[in-house]
Amino acid sequence: MPLYSNVAIVGVGLIGGSIGLALRQRGLAAEVVGIGRRQASLDKALACGAIDRAEVDLAAGVASSDVVIVATPVDSIAATVRQVVTESGDTTLVTDAGSTKAAICAEIDAITPPLSSFVGSHPLAGDHRSGPENARPDLFEGKVVVVTPTGATPSGVVGRAQALWESLGARVMLMSPEQHDQALAATSHLPHLVASALAAATPDQWLPLAATGWADTTRIAAADPELWTQIFSHNKSATIAALDRMVEQLGQLRMSIFSENWQQLQDTLIQAKRTRDALGN
Amino acid sequence: MPLYSNVAIVGVGLIGGSIGLALRQRGLAAEVVGIGRRQASLDKALACGAIDRAEVDLAAGVASSDVVIVATPVDSIAATVRQVVTESGDTTLVTDAGSTKAAICAEIDAITPPLSSFVGSHPLAGDHRSGPENARPDLFEGKVVVVTPTGATPSGVVGRAQALWESLGARVMLMSPEQHDQALAATSHLPHLVASALAAATPDQWLPLAATGWADTTRIAAADPELWTQIFSHNKSATIAALDRMVEQLGQLRMSIFSENWQQLQDTLIQAKRTRDALGN
Numbered sequence: 001m002p003l004y005s006n007v008a009i010v011g012v013g014l015i016g017g018s019i020g021l022a023l024r025q026r027g028l029a030a031e032v033v034g035i036g037r038r039q040a041s042l043d044k045a046l047a048c049g050a051i052d053r054a055e056v057d058l059a060a061g062v063a064s065s066d067v068v069i070v071a072t073p074v075d076s077i078a079a080t081v082r083q084v085v086t087e088s089g090d091t092t093l094v095t096d097a098g099s100t101k102a103a104i105c106a107e108i109d110a111i112t113p114p115l116s117s118f119v120g121s122h123p124l125a126g127d128h129r130s131g132p133e134n135a136r137p138d139l140f141e142g143k144v145v146v147v148t149p150t151g152a153t154p155s156g157v158v159g160r161a162q163a164l165w166e167s168l169g170a171r172v173m174l175m176s177p178e179q180h181d182q183a184l185a186a187t188s189h190l191p192h193l194v195a196s197a198l199a200a201a202t203p204d205q206w207l208p209l210a211a212t213g214w215a216d217t218t219r220i221a222a223a224d225p226e227l228w229t230q231i232f233s234h235n236k237s238a239t240i241a242a243l244d245r246m247v248e249q250l251g252q253l254r255m256s257i258f259s260e261n262w263q264q265l266q267d268t269l270i271q272a273k274r275t276r277d278a279l280g281n
Numbered sequence: 282m283p284l285y286s287n288v289a290i291v292g293v294g295l296i297g298g299s300i301g302l303a304l305r306q307r308g309l310a311a312e313v314v315g316i317g318r319r320q321a322s323l324d325k326a327l328a329c330g331a332i333d334r335a336e337v338d339l340a341a342g343v344a345s346s347d348v349v350i351v352a353t354p355v356d357s358i359a360a361t362v363r364q365v366v367t368e369s370g371d372t373t374l375v376t377d378a379g380s381t382k383a384a385i386c387a388e389i390d391a392i393t394p395p396l397s398s399f400v401g402s403h404p405l406a407g408d409h410r411s412g413p414e415n416a417r418p419d420l421f422e423g424k425v426v427v428v429t430p431t432g433a434t435p436s437g438v439v440g441r442a443q444a445l446w447e448s449l450g451a452r453v454m455l456m457s458p459e460q461h462d463q464a465l466a467a468t469s470h471l472p473h474l475v476a477s478a479l480a481a482a483t484p485d486q487w488l489p490l491a492a493t494g495w496a497d498t499t500r501i502a503a504a505d506p507e508l509w510t511q512i513f514s515h516n517k518s519a520t521i522a523a524l525d526r527m528v529e530q531l532g533q534l535r536m537s538i539f540s541e542n543w544q545q546l547q548d549t550l551i552q553a554k555r556t557r558d559a560l561g562n
Contacts, residue, residue: 125493191497198527199554206467208425209468218553218560273504279491
């Protein structure tokens with residue numbers, strides 16, 4: 001017997017589609033409903049087996065759900081959660097999959113009356129390719145999902161969200177929304193800016209001389225510019241702080257090279273290699 | 282009948298070992314000799330089939346070679362080429378595989394009497410892992426090798442070097458050593474500094490929240506710090522110029538975020554994506 005009778009996913013892109021595939025392939029839900037505004041995306045999600053049923057009407061989609069996961073771009077998550085809560089039952093677990101948490105959770109915490117069953121989530125899994133056609137049922141296996149309770153989060157909800165993500169193969173870490181945004185500024189938002197700046201700083205005529213090093217270092221610059229602009233707008237101050245640390249680090253490297261302090265340069269490269277090696281390939 | 286009767290490779294690491302594997306698997310040389318100072322590396326190269334014979338004595342290794350490829354760290358290439366030329370025949374093609382070219386080629390051009398058969402090469406192929414145990418016979422297939430003639434390069438030598446690299450499956454581009462170093466500062470040396478700075482700028486306690494974006498963007502920070510310090514010391518001014526372009530680009534991104542000019546930010550991300558997409562995955 002499946003863990004859930006009905007799970008609704010609002011937004012069936014790469015993340016929403018992968019959640020659907022994982023739920024269906026693991027037999028976790030009797031029915032997976034995909035909700036979206038564009039029929040074309042819903043058709044793709046149906047075609048690749050990510051959902052059992054497609055709905056363009058949110059109210060119809062979430063009416064009988066045990067769980068609703070909002071996997072839309074970050075700018076629309078809070079408003080969508082509000083609408084989901086209005087249309088679904090009091091005991092329906094509602095969570096999201098947004099890459100930022102502080103602004104979204106603050107906006108949701110301000111809703112009156114307080115929501116009875118929402119907590120924020122961020123699965124640290126993705127790809128520079130988007131859309132349900134790139135969804136994979138194993139996207140979350142062994143990956144971290146950050147769940148971000150606040151002082152307003154009702155008891156029991158965190159455990160239910162944790163169980164949901166663990167059922168998809170993920171490991172759950174609990175952090176406050178603000179801690180999450182600080183950390184992700186360093187580990188995700190800054191790398192994106194760096195990859196984009198590196199691509200933008202490469203003169204076109206030299207691109208034929210770009211090899212695997214350039215390709216690896218710029219790969220995430222291929223991600224969706226609109227989604228990422230929203231992410232930066234949600235996490236402005238932590239991103240700027242991370243960017244300033246990066247520029248300071250580059251300044252130290254420049255000074256080592258300029259002053260021909262090769263031992264100092266090598267020491268920095270050794271420290272960076274140690275940090276990188278700690279993560280594995 | 283093989284193209285070459287004897288090819289010697291000085292330095293059997295990742296690049297030298299891969300050249301040996303490619304020569305042997307393609308049946309291009311009757312004998313491939315590996316020359317190195319450390320018997321342990323030579324034994325590894327023999328064990329993985331990269332060479333037919335190992336020599337710790339350079340003179341004995343290159344005495345009867347048609348071709349000698351110097352694949353040592355950049356700091357020792359010019360001196361090694363000088364020694365190779367003294368010990369090998371007048372018609373022996375000598376080239377290298379160094380990641381920088383201007384300093385090496387200038388030092389070699391200054392040798393008297395002028396060398397009769399040297400031209401510099403840089404295969405744009407590699408891996409963040411080093412050593413002959415990571416060598417691959419297909420490392421050069423479809424990859425670019427830059428061959429860098431100078432005013433002092435004897436006629437005919439460029440064509441022979443081009444034929445050598447093409448026999449390993451590579452495409453050859455001709456550039457001056459200075460043009461090469463300018464271009465590679467942007468496409469290889471800067472990405473390395475950026476990857477290292479990003480790894481070094483990431484606080485340890487947030488590493489558990491690093492996902493594929495961070496992993497891709499920092500991957501080349503795992504390469505050998507000593508080899509890379511030598512590369513930066515060979516290409517100081519072009520690297521600093523590339524670094525300054527990068528910091529300026531990061532400064533523009535910072536300004537877009539700070540001033541909440543989201544349209545400008547998105548435009549930069551779009552331009553970066555276009556550049557990145559042009560390269561493919």
